[in-house]
Amino acid sequence: MSEAAAKHQFVLRRIRTFVLGVTALLSSVSPLLAQGAPQDKEPGDWWLQVTPYLWAAGIEGGVTTGPYTVPIDASFGDLWSKLKFAFSAHAEFGKGRVLGGIDFLTIKVGEDSIPIAAPELGTTGDFRFTTIQTELFGAYRFGGFQRPTRLDLLAGVRYTYQDQDLVIRATPIDRFRGFSEAWVDFFAGARFGADLGRRWYVSARADAGGGGAKFTANAAAGVGFRVLSWFDVDLGFRYLFLDYEDGVPGSPTFYSYNADQYGALLGFSFRF
Numbered sequence: 251m252s253e254a255a256a257k258h259q260f261v262l263r264r265i266r267t268f269v270l271g272v273t274a275l276l277s278s279v280s281p282l283l284a285q286g287a288p289q290d291k292e293p294g295d296w297w298l299q300v301t302p303y304l305w306a307a308g309i310e311g312g313v314t315t316g317p318y319t320v321p322i323d324a325s326f327g328d329l330w331s332k333l334k335f336a337f338s339a340h341a342e343f344g345k346g347r348v349l350g351g352i353d354f355l356t357i358k359v360g361e362d363s364i365p366i367a368a369p370e371l372g373t374t375g376d377f378r379f380t381t382i383q384t385e386l387f388g389a390y391r392f393g394g395f396q397r398p399t400r401l402d403l404l405a406g407v408r409y410t411y412q413d414q415d416l417v418i419r420a421t422p423i424d425r426f427r428g429f430s431e432a433w434v435d436f437f438a439g440a441r442f443g444a445d446l447g448r449r450w451y452v453s454a455r456a457d458a459g460g461g462g463a464k465f466t467a468n469a470a471a472g473v474g475f476r477v478l479s480w481f482d483v484d485l486g487f488r489y490l491f492l493d494y495e496d497g498v499p500g501s502p503t504f505y506s507y508n509a510d511q512y513g514a515l516l517g518f519s520f521r522f
Contacts, residue, residue, distance in 0.1 A: 298522045388406065411432040
């Protein structure tokens with residue numbers, strides 16, 4: 251690979267470092283505090299729960315692109331200011347002790363006139379980035395159905411697609427570069443919930459997996475309040491570790507992302 255091509259690859263991957271952080275604002279391995287079947291449902295009844303959610307995450311870690319290593323230390327406010335559009339929705343359904351779910355997320359971020367991290371380029375760039383993430387999972391529930399505690403054993407698959415456009419502002423002409431990548435991760439874990447009376451409950455979840463990523467681990471805990479028989483509000487805290495690599499270490503196109511992400515979690519659940 252020529253020196254110029256290697257420099258362009260560095261630009262694209264340095265921008266992607268920031269984009270991965272913004273993606274963490276709303277991405278979730280399904281709502282962590284979901285409770286499943288409404289209390290008035292019988293074991294043989296079908297039920298459906300829909301949950302819009304937000305994860306206000308900050309990031310600490312590092313990224314390596316070719317010979318360059320860049321630290322990451324960004325608050326939720328830093329990432330939120332770059333957001334152009336976002337939509338996330340989650341649904342769970344079940345009958346008896348068997349549960350299933352689907353999660354969909356799309357995010358668009360962008361920024362103009364950003365400085366390029368490689369000093370020898372001497373340019374700025376404008377970028378737009380879109381990501382789509384879809385997750386499918388299944389679970390088996392122990393407890394629940396008028397009992398104060400419940401335990402879900404779950405496993406699933408998550409598909410991630412990223413598309414990026416970058417315009418490099420340079421003399422004598424601007425240059426356009428595009429980037430897209432997709433990967434699949436598998437995960438498995440457990441979710442526990444316990445009622446604290448008729449309205450309040452606590453919940454916790456942990457899972458781990460990999461595939462496209464070398465390793466990812468996730469944990470969360472929180473408290474929920476049943477406002478109505480069909481509507482809950484959940485507040486919690488979530489931690490996520492992600493270790494991702496692409497390419498051969500030491501090569502100009504090598505990329506690695508290793509970071510801790512953590513912050514408050516807010517969800518609104520509607521049950522049918």
